[in-house]
Amino acid sequence: MELGGREDETKDLRRRRALWLGVAWFFGVVFAVRRIVVTGRLLAEAGRVDQRSSKVRALSSRSLGFALLWMTVFVGAVFGTDFLQRSADELLATGTRVEGRVESFRLDRTGKYPTIIVGYRVDSASFKATIDPDSGRVYTVGQPVTVIYDPANPRSVRTLEEANKDGIAMGLFLVLMLLSLVGAPASGCAAVKWWLRYRAALATGWRAGKATVWGRKGRKLPDIDVKFEDGAVTRFRTVMSTRGANRFKEGGNVPVSVAGTGQNVVLVFPDGRWRAGRPYEVPAREVRSDGLAASGVRGGKGQAGFVPEERRDTARRHGLEFRDVPPREKPLKPRGKRRS
Numbered sequence: 001m002e003l004g005g006r007e008d009e010t011k012d013l014r015r016r017r018a019l020w021l022g023v024a025w026f027f028g029v030v031f032a033v034r035r036i037v038v039t040g041r042l043l044a045e046a047g048r049v050d051q052r053s054s055k056v057r058a059l060s061s062r063s064l065g066f067a068l069l070w071m072t073v074f075v076g077a078v079f080g081t082d083f084l085q086r087s088a089d090e091l092l093a094t095g096t097r098v099e100g101r102v103e104s105f106r107l108d109r110t111g112k113y114p115t116i117i118v119g120y121r122v123d124s125a126s127f128k129a130t131i132d133p134d135s136g137r138v139y140t141v142g143q144p145v146t147v148i149y150d151p152a153n154p155r156s157v158r159t160l161e162e163a164n165k166d167g168i169a170m171g172l173f174l175v176l177m178l179l180s181l182v183g184a185p186a187s188g189c190a191a192v193k194w195w196l197r198y199r200a201a202l203a204t205g206w207r208a209g210k211a212t213v214w215g216r217k218g219r220k221l222p223d224i225d226v227k228f229e230d231g232a233v234t235r236f237r238t239v240m241s242t243r244g245a246n247r248f249k250e251g252g253n254v255p256v257s258v259a260g261t262g263q264n265v266v267l268v269f270p271d272g273r274w275r276a277g278r279p280y281e282v283p284a285r286e287v288r289s290d291g292l293a294a295s296g297v298r299g300g301k302g303q304a305g306f307v308p309e310e311r312r313d314t315a316r317r318h319g320l321e322f323r324d325v326p327p328r329e330k331p332l333k334p335r336g337k338r339r340s
Helices: 002-046 049-092 168-204 309-317
Strands: 096-106 115-122 123-133 144-150 152-158 207-214 224-227 233-238 254-261 264-271 282-288
Touching: 049 144, 049 152, 049 254, 049 264, 049 282, 115 144, 115 152, 123 144, 123 152, 168 254, 168 264, 168 282, 224 254, 224 282
Parallel strands: none
Antiparallel strands: 096 115, 096 144, 115 123, 144 152, 207 224, 207 254, 224 233, 233 282, 254 264, 264 282
């Protein structure tokens, strides 16, 4: 008994430490997100960062918030499963034990995973309870079993072998854990990528141009050809994101603003997904350019569009360097259907 008591105390101590660490981690991440958002607003108000760059930074903060939310869901699901297990263990230790019998079976919709119906008596009253067996034991009708019930609620029962945890709640917690294991890394990765695009936008600045969105055969992600005001043409390729450019494939020469270089490019379209007139940011990476290009920006590699001289000082302050690439011999050609 003394050994079992020490084990219980150790488990309770570990649970308390995990709870306090979870609470401290939660408020720490909330504070970090708040600092990022407040700093972005202050920079925008001071005029050091324009509204388009501030929106890119806000997208990074939003993705970080989603990652925090998914991690909170995971922690909550873990504590939920632990609560169900502790409730079953507490009932086993403190419940009242009576003799019962297996009266019948019940199958689920698929005809598998049977549950057993157990009859038992509490004082002079008869009760029936559904037990979800998870121990792998095989039961027969009429087999005696030891039923353990809560004196305050005789319908809350389990057996010596079966914990009889709530299957729906347990399944919901497991689904939430699996979803959070996918959602948290994806949101965290999106936050990092949007932050790198924000840094690249600060380094290169924004350029206006006309965009033509082309569908690519066999791929859901389209290409975007942008012709800038100085005549340079650059082809971008959209990346996997919740913010896509498929809705702009119907028309050409869509006015856009472009910032970034290499793998970290942002294109801002004039109309949003849900509201007209609201800017809509689309992440992309550069494929080809027929004019001056920039390279070496942190977080990206390859060629980008022409970088004005006044933006080079800003890039140098961030520790970035640019190089000029001679124009290509053949300009880019719009992608269309091949003639037979």
